[in-house]
Amino acid sequence: MSSGDGSIPIGLLRDVADALLKRPGAKVCDPQTRRPIPGLSTEYCSTIYVAGERGALSWRVTAPVSGDKGSCTPFFQVEDEDYPSAQVWVVGYVHNHPCGAPPSSNDLAAWPTDAFKPYVAMASVRLVPGNPLPAVYGNTAVEMASAIVAERQDGTRIFLRYFPTGEVQQWSKSGARWVTLGTCAPRGNSRSRTPRCSTEPLPLLRE
Numbered sequence: 001m002s003s004g005d006g007s008i009p010i011g012l013l014r015d016v017a018d019a020l021l022k023r024p025g026a027k028v029c030d031p032q033t034r035r036p037i038p039g040l041s042t043e044y045c046s047t048i049y050v051a052g053e054r055g056a057l058s059w060r061v062t063a064p065v066s067g068d069k070g071s072c073t074p075f076f077q078v079e080d081e082d083y084p085s086a087q088v089w090v091v092g093y094v095h096n097h098p099c100g101a102p103p104s105s106n107d108l109a110a111w112p113t114d115a116f117k118p119y120v121a122m123a124s125v126r127l128v129p130g131n132p133l134p135a136v137y138g139n140t141a142v143e144m145a146s147a148i149v150a151e152r153q154d155g156t157r158i159f160l161r162y163f164p165t166g167e168v169q170q171w172s173k174s175g176a177r178w179v180t181l182g183t184c185a186p187r188g189n190s191r192s193r194t195p196r197c198s199t200e201p202l203p204l205l206r207e
């Protein structure tokens, strides 16, 4: 881990995208409707975590599990080959969106919680204080965040990450930095997959 990687680094997401997007159905999108195709489009998801000792943390992901066209539920519990659970901090989730859509209401509401598994340490949450043992690298607390990877039909990739605060960022390849697109919140009506955002629709970068 290098300094400045207080949240999911682009290098990790590039590796995850390589692994997820070559799986069957991961990029299948109806070109007419720009919607996933039932029975063909498939989401895959992994849990993102950091492991190691203060000053020597590394970013890791679990092996992906498969979902269906519109959802995927990763395992929350992480078992690392190299480190015991006390040196493992769950950060969030990563999954693909077959049509490259921004995070859904469900995505924005799905966060790992340690309420029922108190031995699982969590990354720092921006809004919620009281995490007893957050993952810290140098002087930077690792922030809880999740991510979405996707590939457009022209082969360009989309990397999004979002935070419990609702902030949604996209990686700008030309700017080599994360650009904040807006802040979103799940809609109260759980049947609506589209969240409420500060800018609607979220202005995805085209590059």
Ligand SMILES: [Zn+2]
Pocket: 070, 095, 097, 103, 104, 107
């Ligand atoms: Zn999603």
